[in-house]
Amino acid sequence: MQTPYYLIDKSRLLPNMEKIAWLRAQSGAKSLLALKCFATWSVFDIMSEYMDGTTSSSLFEVKLGREKFPGETHAYSVAWAPHEIDEVLASSDKVIFNTVQQLQRFETASRGHMRGLRVNPGVSTSSFDLADPARPFSRLGEHDPEGIEPVAELISGFMFHNNCENADFDRFDAMLGLIEQRFGSLIRRMDWISLGGGIHFTGEGYPLDRLSERLKRFAGENEVQVYLEPGEAAITNSTTLEVTVLDTLYNGKNLAIVDSSIEAHMLDLLIYRESAKMNESGDKQWMICGKSCLAGDIFGEFRLPKDLEPGDRLSLQDAAGYTMVKKNWFNGVQMPAIAVRDLDGTERLVRGFTYDDFAAALS
Numbered sequence: 213m214q215t216p217y218y219l220i221d222k223s224r225l226l227p228n229m230e231k232i233a234w235l236r237a238q239s240g241a242k243s244l245l246a247l248k249c250f251a252t253w254s255v256f257d258i259m260s261e262y263m264d265g266t267t268s269s270s271l272f273e274v275k276l277g278r279e280k281f282p283g284e285t286h287a288y289s290v291a292w293a294p295h296e297i298d299e300v301l302a303s304s305d306k307v308i309f310n311t312v313q314q315l316q317r318f319e320t321a322s323r324g325h326m327r328g329l330r331v332n333p334g335v336s337t338s339s340f341d342l343a344d345p346a347r348p349f350s351r352l353g354e355h356d357p358e359g360i361e362p363v364a365e366l367i368s369g370f371m372f373h374n375n376c377e378n379a380d381f382d383r384f385d386a387m388l389g390l391i392e393q394r395f396g397s398l399i400r401r402m403d404w405i406s407l408g409g410g411i412h413f414t415g416e417g418y419p420l421d422r423l424s425e426r427l428k429r430f431a432g433e434n435e436v437q438v439y440l441e442p443g444e445a446a447i448t449n450s451t452t453l454e455v456t457v458l459d460t461l462y463n464g465k466n467l468a469i470v471d472s473s474i475e476a477h478m479l480d481l482l483i484y485r486e487s488a489k490m491n492e493s494g495d496k497q498w499m500i501c502g503k504s505c506l507a508g509d510i511f512g513e514f515r516l517p518k519d520l521e522p523g524d525r526l527s528l529q530d531a532a533g534y535t536m537v538k539k540n541w542f543n544g545v546q547m548p549a550i551a552v553r554d555l556d557g558t559e560r561l562v563r564g565f566t567y568d569d570f571a572a573a574l575s
């Protein structure tokens with residue numbers, strides 16, 4: 213198969229799915245895939261066997277969830293436009309409004325539909341200001357119980373999303389305690405509560421049993437159906453970006469240029485100034501660089517078992533979350549194809565991109 217391509221490995225996806233299904237069986241908490249993190253629908257068949265549906269950030273994600281992922285479709289967006297709302301309702305099981313004003317604006321249009329409101333508890337685990345829902349002056353959800361009280365009759369649930377790659381159960385537990393303290397009497401009037409995404413519960417060593425106990429207790433004490441909205445946790449470590457070295461040079465460091473670009477194909481890493489990951493280990497230090505003309509188009513520096521030369525193949529790890537959904541045509545670099553490795557080990561191409569796709573992205 214011609215590089216570059218993203219390779220989704222079902223045998224690496226499966227352990228995440230099994231943990232999600234276990235959590236549901238033990239705690240009753242349903243899990244909805246957050247499409248903004250991962251929307252490669254070729255593997256939704258296997259994912260939907262373990263997860264309960266999808267949640268979204270926009271009308272198009274709502275439609276994709278309804279069309280491609282069996283189960284429940286939650287429709288959330290930071291703001292719905294008036295021309296979108298009918299289609300949103302037609303394609304969803306629940307609609308979640310970001311503000312009281314949006315709820316009131318679409319109150320008549322959405323009457324009879326299951327409705328929820330995003331609530332911002334004002335605390336979060338994000339270490340990045342850019343991704344912190346509880347940052348000062350945050351627009352993400354209503355924060356004042358007194359402002360929510362008058363519309364509580366109109367809705368049946370709340371969505372909280374304030375965790376971010378949180379691998380610390382005790383921190384999650386403490387924040388849920390704060391949420392109960394501040395919004396408990398409102399929560400007990402609801403039928404369902406979504407606790408959002410950002411809980412790294414599929415990670416190695418995460419105390420799943422304690423999470424399960426906590427979620428079950430929260431659901432029982434408040435008499436609500438709990439939802440989780442895993443994005444990253446659902447697909448973590450399942451996918452690689454397969455690239456080939458095109459050229460090498462030395463400029464104080466060993467540099468290898470590959471047939472991909474961090475700006476175009478792993479943009480999230482560049483935004484958060486993180487390095488790509490590779491499994492290789494050795495003592496040959498190489499900087500892996502993209503082929504766009506951006507000076508800082510660098511995947512990272514790695515210690516490899518041997519010196520690189522043109523034609524060598526490399527696998528960049530963890531290329532599913534916030535990666536495939538953000539790929540773009542910067543520099544006209546060949547868009548990576550998408551391939552799936554089935555459980556029997558066979559790899560198949562599920563999508564290729566051509567010059568026509570590049571040309572069609574603009575006019």
Ligand SMILES: *Cc1c(COP(=O)(O)O)cnc(C)c1O
Binds near residue numbers: 288377409441443
């Ligand atoms: C981003 C987001 C998620 C998914 O977050 P992950 O960190 O990928 O698990 C879930 N719910 C909402 C509302 C989000 O904005």
